[in-house]
Amino acid sequence: MSETVVDMVKIIKNYQIADQEIHVLKEIHLQIKQGEFIAVLGPSGSGKSTLMNIIGCLDTPTSGEYFLAGRKIQDQNEKTMARIRNTEIGFIFQSFHLLARQTALRNVELPLIYAGYKQKERRAMAEAMLEQVGLADRSSHFPNQLSGGQQQRVAIARALINNPTILLADEPTGALDQKTGIQVLELFHEINSRGRTIIMITHDAGIAKQAKRIVNIIDGIVSEGGLNIA
Amino acid sequence: MLKEILMMALDNIIGNKMRSFLTMLGIMIGVTSIIALITVVQGVTGEVIDRFSEMGAGKVTVQAYGTALKAGLNENDIADLSAIEYVSGVSPTVSLGSTAVRNNKIFEDISVEGNNEIYFENNQDMVIQGRPLNIYDMSGYSNVCIIDENIADELFWGENPINKQMYLSGQNYTVVGLMESETNFYRQNVGRVKIPYKNALSLNAAANIMNIEIYLYDANETQAANYEIENVLNAAFNYAEDSFNIVNFESILSSMQEMQSMLTAMLTGIASIALLVGGVGIMNMMLVSVTERTTEIGLRKALGAEPRQIQYQFVIEAVLLSLLGGLFGALFGLLISYIASAAMDTKFALSPTAIALGLGFSALVGIVFGWAPARKASRLKPIDALRSE
Numbered sequence: 001m002s003e004t005v006v007d008m009v010k011i012i013k014n015y016q017i018a019d020q021e022i023h024v025l026k027e028i029h030l031q032i033k034q035g036e037f038i039a040v041l042g043p044s045g046s047g048k049s050t051l052m053n054i055i056g057c058l059d060t061p062t063s064g065e066y067f068l069a070g071r072k073i074q075d076q077n078e079k080t081m082a083r084i085r086n087t088e089i090g091f092i093f094q095s096f097h098l099l100a101r102q103t104a105l106r107n108v109e110l111p112l113i114y115a116g117y118k119q120k121e122r123r124a125m126a127e128a129m130l131e132q133v134g135l136a137d138r139s140s141h142f143p144n145q146l147s148g149g150q151q152q153r154v155a156i157a158r159a160l161i162n163n164p165t166i167l168l169a170d171e172p173t174g175a176l177d178q179k180t181g182i183q184v185l186e187l188f189h190e191i192n193s194r195g196r197t198i199i200m201i202t203h204d205a206g207i208a209k210q211a212k213r214i215v216n217i218i219d220g221i222v223s224e225g226g227l228n229i230a
Numbered sequence: 231m232l233k234e235i236l237m238m239a240l241d242n243i244i245g246n247k248m249r250s251f252l253t254m255l256g257i258m259i260g261v262t263s264i265i266a267l268i269t270v271v272q273g274v275t276g277e278v279i280d281r282f283s284e285m286g287a288g289k290v291t292v293q294a295y296g297t298a299l300k301a302g303l304n305e306n307d308i309a310d311l312s313a314i315e316y317v318s319g320v321s322p323t324v325s326l327g328s329t330a331v332r333n334n335k336i337f338e339d340i341s342v343e344g345n346n347e348i349y350f351e352n353n354q355d356m357v358i359q360g361r362p363l364n365i366y367d368m369s370g371y372s373n374v375c376i377i378d379e380n381i382a383d384e385l386f387w388g389e390n391p392i393n394k395q396m397y398l399s400g401q402n403y404t405v406v407g408l409m410e411s412e413t414n415f416y417r418q419n420v421g422r423v424k425i426p427y428k429n430a431l432s433l434n435a436a437a438n439i440m441n442i443e444i445y446l447y448d449a450n451e452t453q454a455a456n457y458e459i460e461n462v463l464n465a466a467f468n469y470a471e472d473s474f475n476i477v478n479f480e481s482i483l484s485s486m487q488e489m490q491s492m493l494t495a496m497l498t499g500i501a502s503i504a505l506l507v508g509g510v511g512i513m514n515m516m517l518v519s520v521t522e523r524t525t526e527i528g529l530r531k532a533l534g535a536e537p538r539q540i541q542y543q544f545v546i547e548a549v550l551l552s553l554l555g556g557l558f559g560a561l562f563g564l565l566i567s568y569i570a571s572a573a574m575d576t577k578f579a580l581s582p583t584a585i586a587l588g589l590g591f592s593a594l595v596g597i598v599f600g601w602a603p604a605r606k607a608s609r610l611k612p613i614d615a616l617r618s619e
C-alpha cells in the first residue's frame with residue numbers, strides 16, 4: 001500500500017498572454033501514494049484546476065517531471081495520452097459533463113467504448129457500476145430526468161468504470177446542495193475504503209476535511225496541510 | 231469501434247432532425263437532378279439508338295456516284311462484292327425512268343427500280359397486297375412487277391390490280407404486288423414500280439447501279455467488311471476520288487452513342503454544381519456542430535477518445551448525412567424519371583450507373599466537406615474544450 005502513484009518533481013506551468021508570462025504553478029513537488037484520499041485545497045485562481053489537468057494528463061507542464069503509476073509523462077503523443085486518460089484516470093467534474101442525449105447507462109459506457117469493449121460486456125459492466133452507486137433503477141433515465149446528486153453519481157460510475165488508478169475530482173460538490181454533497185463524499189469514502197486513490201480539488205475547507213490528507217495550494221505554491229483523522 | 235462511431239453519428243443526425251434535413255436537402259436536389267437527367271437522357275437516346283440499330287445493324291449501304299468514264303457499278307462489280315467473305319447478300323438497286331400504259335391510260339415519269347430477292351427478303355413489310363418478288367422472278371424472263379398505289383389509282387381505277395397486265399416501256403408486265411405510294415415533296419403523283427433486277431438491266435442496257443445494300447453475316451465484322459468493300463469499289467472506279475460513298479450503320483451508331491455519353495457527362499457536370507452547393511451546406515452545418523459540441527469533444531477526449539476517433543466520428547457524420555441525402559435523392563430521381571418516361575412514352579430504364587454515381591458522389595462530397603470540420607474537432611485540446619462552457 002505504499003506504491004507512489006503520483007510523483008511530481010519541480011513542476012512548473014506558465015501561460016503566455018501577449019508578452020506577459022503568467023506563472024501559475026511554481027516548482028511543485030507532490031507525492032501521492034496508492035490508496036490515499038487527498039484534498040487539494042486553495043482559493044479560486046490558485047492553480048488547482050491547472051494542477052489537476054496536469055495530473056489527469058489533459059495538459060503538460062512547462063517544465064519538471066511527472067510520473068504517473070511509475071510511468072514518465074512527457075511529450076507523449078496525443079494517442080498515448082488518450083490511452084493513459086482512458087485507463088489510469090477517472091475524471092469527475094463540477095458540472096458533471098454528462099452527454100444530454102444519452103441515457104445514464106450509455107454515459108457510463110462511454111469510456112468502455114474507447115477502451116474497445118464489446119456492447120454486451122459494456123452493458124453488463126455499466127449496469128453493475130450503476131448499481132454500486134445506487135442508481136440501478138435509473139439506468140435508462142436521461143441526465144435531465146435526474147437530480148444533481150444522481151447526475152454526479154452517474155459521473156462517478158463513469159469515472160470508475162475503467163478501474164482507473166486515480167479518481168480525479170474537480171470541485172465534485174460545487175454544484176450540489178449540502179445534503180447531496182455529503183452523500184457524494186460518503187460515496188467517496190466507500191470507494192476509497194476499497195483501496196482506490198482519490199484526489200479531490202476544492203476551495204472549501206469543510207469539504208477538504210473529509211479527505212485523509214490535505215495539500216494547500218496558494219498562488220501556485222503547494223504546502224502540506226497535514227493528515228486528518230476525522 | 232466503427233459500429234459505435236456510426237451510432238454516435240446517427241444519434242446526432244436524429245437528434246437534430248430539422249437541421250439535418252435542411253442540410254441534406256442540398257445533396258438531395260443534386261442527386262435527384264443527376265439521376266433524373268441521366269435516366270431520362272439515356273431512356274430517350276437509348277430508344278433512338280435501339281430503333282436505329284434494328285434498322286441498320288449488319289448492313290452497309292454504298293452510293294456509287296461514278297466517274298466520267300464509268301457512271302455506276304455493273305454486274306461484275308456486284309459479283310465481286312458478293313464474293314467478299316463477310317457478305318451474306320448484296321441487294322443492288324438499278325434505277326431508270328419509264329412510262330406505264332394500260333387501256334390507253336398513260337402514267338409518265340415513273341421511277342422504276344430493279345431489285346433482287348435479297349432486297350425483298352430484307353424489306354418484308356413493303357408489299358401491302360399481293361406478294362413480293364422472289365428468286366424465281368429473277369431469271370430475267372419473268373415480267374412481273376410491284377406497283378404503288380398512285381399507279382393503281384391512275385391505271386386500274388380502283389380495281390384490284392393484282393394479276394392484271396400493264397405495259398412498262400413497251401413490254402407486257404403482270405402486277406403481282408402493291409406497295410404504298412411515297413409522297414414526294416415537289417411531285418405529288420409520283421409513280422414507283424419495282425421489277426426484277428435483271429429485267430431492269432435489260433430494259434436499259436446503260437442503266438447504272440447507283441445504290442447497293444450489302445448484308446453481312448455478323449454485324450461485329452462491319453469494320454473488316456468495310457475495308458474489303460472499299461477495296462472492291464476502289465478497283466471498280468480505278469481509285470477515282472469521290473466516286474462512291476460507304477455508309478455503315480455501325481459508325482453512325484457509335485457516333486450516336488458517343489453523343490449520348492457526351493450529353494450525359496455534360497448534364498451530370500451541371501447537376502454536380504447543385505451537389506457542390508449541398509457539400510458547402512454540410513460543411514457549414516458540421517462547423518456549427520463542432521463549435522456547439524466543443525465541451526462534448528473535450529469530455530470524450532478526457533474519457534480516452536483519440537484524435538482519430540473524434541475525426542472519424544465527425545467525418546462519418548458528414549458522410550452519413552450526405553449519403554442519406556443521396557439516398558432520398560436517388561429515390562426522388564428515379565420517381566421523376568419514371569414519371570417522365572411514362573409521360574414521354576419512352577422505355578424506363580433503371581440505370582445502375584446513375585444510382586452508383588449519385589450515391590458515390592454524395593459520399594465523396596461528405597468526405598471532402600466533412601474533412602475540415604472533423605479535423606478541427608480532432609485537434610481541439612481537451613482542456614480548452616472542457617473549459618469552453
Ligand SMILES: Nc1ncnc2c1ncn2[C@@H]1O[C@H](COP(=O)(O)OP(=O)(O)O)[C@@H](O)[C@H]1O
Nearest residue numbers: 015017022024043044045046047048049050051
Ligand atoms: N489557458 C490559460 N491561459 C492563461 N491563463 C490561464 C489559463 N488557464 C488558467 N489560467 C490562469 O491560471 C490561474 C489558475 O487557474 P486555475 O488553475 O483554473 O485556478 P483554480 O482552479 O484554482 O481556480 C488563473 O489565474 C487563470 O487565469
Ligand SMILES: [Mg+2]
Nearest residue numbers: 048049050170
Ligand atoms: Mg478550478
